[in-house]
Amino acid sequence: MTRASVSLRPSTRSLHAILRVVGWIGLGLIAVAVSLSDFLASAPADATGIGPLLAAPSAALRFGSDMLGRDMLSETLHGLSATVRAALPATLVTLVAGALFGFVAARLPRPLAEALRGIGGILASLPALLLAVLFIGLTARGWAGVAAGLSAAPFAFVRAFERAREQERATHSEYARATGISAATLLRRDLVYEFSDSILSSAARALAAVSIVLSTVSFLGFGAVPPHRDLGLMIAASKLYFLHAWWTAAFPALALTVLILFARLAAGLDEGERA
Amino acid sequence: MLRFVVREAARTGLSLLGAALLAAAISALAAPHAGDGTWSFLVAWGRTLDAFVHLDFGRSSISGGAALDELGAHLPLTLGLVAEGFAVALIVGIPVGFLFGAGPARRAAAPLIQIVSAAPIFCAGLALAYVAANLLHWPVPLDNGITSGLVLLPRTVRAFEIALLPVLTVGLAGAAAAQLALRRGGAAGTAQPWRTQLHRMGLPVWEIETVYGVPRILGGLLSGLGEVMLALLSAAAVAEWVFNYAGAADLFVKSVALHDWAIVAPILLSFAGLTLVADFIGRCAARPLADPGVRQ
Numbered sequence: 303m304t305r306a307s308v309s310l311r312p313s314t315r316s317l318h319a320i321l322r323v324v325g326w327i328g329l330g331l332i333a334v335a336v337s338l339s340d341f342l343a344s345a346p347a348d349a350t351g352i353g354p355l356l357a358a359p360s361a362a363l364r365f366g367s368d369m370l371g372r373d374m375l376s377e378t379l380h381g382l383s384a385t386v387r388a389a390l391p392a393t394l395v396t397l398v399a400g401a402l403f404g405f406v407a408a409r410l411p412r413p414l415a416e417a418l419r420g421i422g423g424i425l426a427s428l429p430a431l432l433l434a435v436l437f438i439g440l441t442a443r444g445w446a447g448v449a450a451g452l453s454a455a456p457f458a459f460v461r462a463f464e465r466a467r468e469q470e471r472a473t474h475s476e477y478a479r480a481t482g483i484s485a486a487t488l489l490r491r492d493l494v495y496e497f498s499d500s501i502l503s504s505a506a507r508a509l510a511a512v513s514i515v516l517s518t519v520s521f522l523g524f525g526a527v528p529p530h531r532d533l534g535l536m537i538a539a540s541k542l543y544f545l546h547a548w549w550t551a552a553f554p555a556l557a558l559t560v561l562i563l564f565a566r567l568a569a570g571l572d573e574g575e576r577a
Numbered sequence: 578m579l580r581f582v583v584r585e586a587a588r589t590g591l592s593l594l595g596a597a598l599l600a601a602a603i604s605a606l607a608a609p610h611a612g613d614g615t616w617s618f619l620v621a622w623g624r625t626l627d628a629f630v631h632l633d634f635g636r637s638s639i640s641g642g643a644a645l646d647e648l649g650a651h652l653p654l655t656l657g658l659v660a661e662g663f664a665v666a667l668i669v670g671i672p673v674g675f676l677f678g679a680g681p682a683r684r685a686a687a688p689l690i691q692i693v694s695a696a697p698i699f700c701a702g703l704a705l706a707y708v709a710a711n712l713l714h715w716p717v718p719l720d721n722g723i724t725s726g727l728v729l730l731p732r733t734v735r736a737f738e739i740a741l742l743p744v745l746t747v748g749l750a751g752a753a754a755a756q757l758a759l760r761r762g763g764a765a766g767t768a769q770p771w772r773t774q775l776h777r778m779g780l781p782v783w784e785i786e787t788v789y790g791v792p793r794i795l796g797g798l799l800s801g802l803g804e805v806m807l808a809l810l811s812a813a814a815v816a817e818w819v820f821n822y823a824g825a826a827d828l829f830v831k832s833v834a835l836h837d838w839a840i841v842a843p844i845l846l847s848f849a850g851l852t853l854v855a856d857f858i859g860r861c862a863a864r865p866l867a868d869p870g871v872r873q
């Protein structure tokens with residue numbers, strides 16, 4: 303249960319709890335599908351000529367085939383695997399550079415903390431998508447995961463910073479300071495309390511955010527490099543054909559939407575909270 | 578209230594200054610010898626900052642045109658798209674936010690809204706294009722080269738059909754952000770003690786909601802104006818890419834790909850400026866709604 307949901311009515315709280323469990327079960331199933339993608343997929347990644355070109359879904363090819371005759375079911379599984387594998391390190395980057403660093407930054411000496419908060423605010427005033435594109439342009443496409451994580455970090459940084467400031471003003475902090483507990487000890491205790499309570503929720507929230515950014519930068523041509531296609535690149539490749547072959551875009555888009563949905567549900571977002 | 582506005586204005590001004598420093602650092606990458614070392618980069622950064630002060634944003638390394646001219650040629654399309662998308666966002670987002678922002682509907686709608694808003698905006702754009710092309714038989718500009726002339730005020734049905742898809746794509750992204758902000762405002766007011774106390778004083782529920790509840794929900798939308806602008810700008814980048822329109826967001830993506838940093842910098846600065854100004858206006862406008870004492 304997140305702290306914000308404590309004030310919710312019991313029925314709303316139980317609905318939140320159910321949705322979070324659904325989200326984690328969904329993410330667990332996706333993790334299994336990703337781990338076993340080479341086994342579950344009937345064709346290896348990027349294997350062309352498996353079926354006729356642009357064949358509609360049928361008993362033989364359940365998700366149909368694309369413009370190079372690739373089996374869309376196998377490709378969607380491989381694409382999901384590529385997206386999740388890139389999103390996991392990106393999630394870690396967001397957690398460390400955003401949530402953790404934001405919390406610690408708020409307890410630094412006031413001028414330094416305010417300067418860092420200002421930098422975080424400026425970066426958060428840019429769309430995460432364009433920030434990720436910029437980071438990739440400044441480095442290389444191989445760094446897309448880190449770039450997606452860094453682009454989602456400013457928002458997480460600002461949120462964690464404000465949360466830490468809130469805790470600094472809380473009664474327990476006043477008592478702790480009055481009883482002589484050092485600032486470092488108080489920070490360590492607050493960090494443990496904060497992260498043991500919300501690490502899973504923060505990770506799921508970051509996973510949802512970086513999955514959107516990663517797939518969109520791939521869609522724009524800045525992410526995955528062929529032949530290692532992720533879901534964004536698969537959807538981009540289908541752009542010229544999907545108006546008369548809907549399955550080339552629909553199944554990768556559905557897989558991506560399901561991944562983001564489960565991550566959001568697992569995060570247990572409160573009313574009006576963004577991922 | 579005046580103190581609040583001055584403080585917020587100072588904060589916004591500092592953030593704009595920071596955004597200008599960031600943009601100048603990026604633009605400095607285009608300077609010759611900027612990559613020779615830290616000192617060379619700092620010198621190039623200083624020179625670029627000096628040029629920025631004189632409104633000289635450099636020249637494109639691809640087209641050779643002045644960066645400001647390139648921005649002037651592409652930004653109006655993006656601004657028009659954002660403005661019309663904002664109108665759609667308000668038309669769609671406000672009723673949805675109010676409908677699902679209060680009462681028992683809020684709890685029932687929460688999972689449904691999660692499902693609908695989980696689709697990334699480029700998937701939503703392509704879905705709209707599919708529906709328009711196959712069900713409505715509208716012209717969909719997906720694969721007929723770059724178009725620079727999106728008619729944002731269409732006079733014919735055909736021009737309206739062409740303009741509607743990118744505007745709807747941007748508008749839906751904005752609507753998602755707007756309803757989120759409204760529901761946040763609604764949720765924040767639900768647990769407030771004044772609601773019960775006003776009811777005990779004999780005020781009917783509808784009066785409490787309309788006189789005290791609605792301004793706070795609207796305050797939620799206004800204080801989230803910066804977030805709505807971010808969603809609109811992100812969606813504009815995707816819509817311009819999907820529907821092949823040569824706006825500033827599309828120019829940003831292509832300029833980064835070509836390492837044309839002199840073009841990237843002013844676009845970045847203008848987008849940051851738009852978000853920061855929207856955030857400032859929203860916060861100032863939300864203040865009297867959140868605190869009726871200020872309104873008086």
